[in-house]
Amino acid sequence: MRTDQKADTQAVRTALESQGVKYALASFVDMHGVGKSKVVPLSHFEQMVKGSELFTGAALDGVPQEVNDEEVSSHPDLSSATVLPWNKEVVWFASDLYHKGQPFEACSRGILQRVTEQAAQMGYVFNLGIETEFFVLKDGPDGKPVPTSERDTLAKPCYDVRGYLDSYGYLDELVQAMNDLGWDVYSFDHEDANGQFETDFMYCDGLKMADRFIFFRLMANELARKRGHFATFMPKPFKDRTGSGAHYNMSLADSKTGKNLFEDKSDPAGLSKLGYQFIAGILKHAPAICATIAPTVNSYKRLVRRGSMSGFTWAPVHISYGTNNRTNMLRIPLGGGRVECRAVDMSCNPYLAAATLLAAGLEGIREGLDPGAPHVENMYHYSENELHERGIRYLPRTLGEAVEAFEADPFSKQVFGELMFGSFVNFKRQEWTDYHNHVSEWELQRYLKFF
Structure with missing residues (x-):
């Protein structure tokens, strides 16, 4: 020492x-x-x-x-x-x-550090903010999970004040703990599903934010358990409600001055050329990246057009980017200066998710890639023919598709290294196989007495 x-x-x-x-x-x-x-x-x-x-x-x-x-x-x-x-x-x-x-070599945190070192060699600091969506639930009389508040029953509960007030004790303890740790929470709310909440806190360098995300999941659940409840980070616990995303808000800063290099006030969306190149790199490798940012079978039940009482799910289904348009995988929020990936969900390993997104973005910069024109229209309204005519690809629609894309793209092994690449592919392929071998309640209800 x-x-x-x-x-x-x-x-x-x-x-x-x-x-x-x-x-x-x-x-x-x-x-x-x-x-x-x-x-x-x-x-x-x-x-x-x-x-x-x-x-x-x-x-x-x-x-x-x-x-x-x-x-x-x-x-x-x-x-x-x-x-x-x-x-x-x-x-x-x-x-x-x-x-x-x-x-x-196969340490998740080390994998992210290797990519952030690549960014540092290019003169960049990777800054990251993560929006944490999650459910706080309890076991109902029949053993099925229900919201902790009996009043949290609205068909469209997003931003509901009563739902927030009924969970005030828990949310206050969680937010105060986050602020005592120096995380600077600037907003939190009741989200679009019953029992679902979101906390937004200040961005920081990517490694520190990934550390905080790991600790957040631990803390949110432990504080819920004190009350006889539980927090879940399952991407889609209820088929007719929105899922829990973990939107990654990303930017690069100058390592010497700290200046945000994604900010350009002269651009209509407020994003610099560097930011657009970053977007293009992610779009290039999006199918492979999807395996790390949406890493479970359940993740792909969130990445659908419809499936909530609000109509659309707010989750992306296409490999596309746009300005302040939440129907794209990548969004340039109002004011610019950052890129938001909306396909990431709360089940991700934040180190691996950040590593693949950052590595792809850096490749886009090195190669001077162009993402094309942004999509400002509602992407959910496109028909299959219209998508084909415009050359718009779907994100993988199952974990199986995502793992195949991950394995087929040489980029994946470059980021993960040989050991973690092999382990990840083997485990996720087996997870997909196990899911298909499972006989679900839906199958029993549909087929048991059908013939």
Whole structure:
């Protein structure tokens, strides 16, 4: 351990002890973005920082190892120290995986760091804001999930004040915790489905935002559990309601000046040439990217035209971009200066989702790609013939299609590396197979006594 790192470690430990912290979590994520860790008393904090805690990768999804391989170790990022708002005796660290003393190729966080380093070499800082949509539910009398408020029954509950007030205690605790952590929440609301909410907080660099997203899912669920409820980040829990997106709002800043390089007031949409090239790169690789930003079977039940009481779902179905038009995969919000990807959902591994989007955008810049004219029309109204005539492609419509596109595009392996690429493809292909082998309630109702 370097002298300066040793001093930093001692300073962090002293500060944590003064706050009454007893235990530390050097938390890394599996393929799904679910946190994993051992619990280390602060008396062994220095050893933990050096990677004392070992993990058998073969016991986890997406940590590609055989049972006979040497374990991986978690190395905490000291700058990410987060004391749990619901348990002040425990501190959480976002951590990187190492193997044999070197960064582990298939570490999700490391994959994003490799791409952000590419951006840095080009003179850019990747800034990211994520809109977090989620449901807060409880088990109903019949065991099926229902909203926590008995009044949350409107056909169109979006922005409903009563729905917000009925969940005030939970939402207030969540937002206060986020603000106490320095996340700067500037808005939150009742979303378009019963029991669904959204929080919006200030953007930051992409790696830090991905860390915060991981912690947000943990915190939102733990605070709900205190009340006998649960938070779900399933993309589409109810077939007749909107799903939960995690819209990625992306921009590049000058690494020296911090200036937003996507902003151009002379452009009608407020986006620079660099921003349009970034869009073009994402559109080029959109089918492959979809496997990482919509990574579950259920994700593709969100990416449909209709399926909510409000009529349209607000989720994209085409590989397209537009200005302030929510029917496109990529949107330039009012005022410009950023690019929003609306196909990302709350089940994503935020590191892998950010890595693929950023890598594709950087490719668009390097190659000077042009995304063509933006779509300002309602994309949902196009017929199949009209889409074909205009050369507009669909996003993958199933996880199976997305995984095939991911595997077929050489870009995917370039971003993920050999180990994670193989592990991701194999796991997701098996997930799709398992889904098809399952006999659903819909099939029983339709076919059991049909013939």
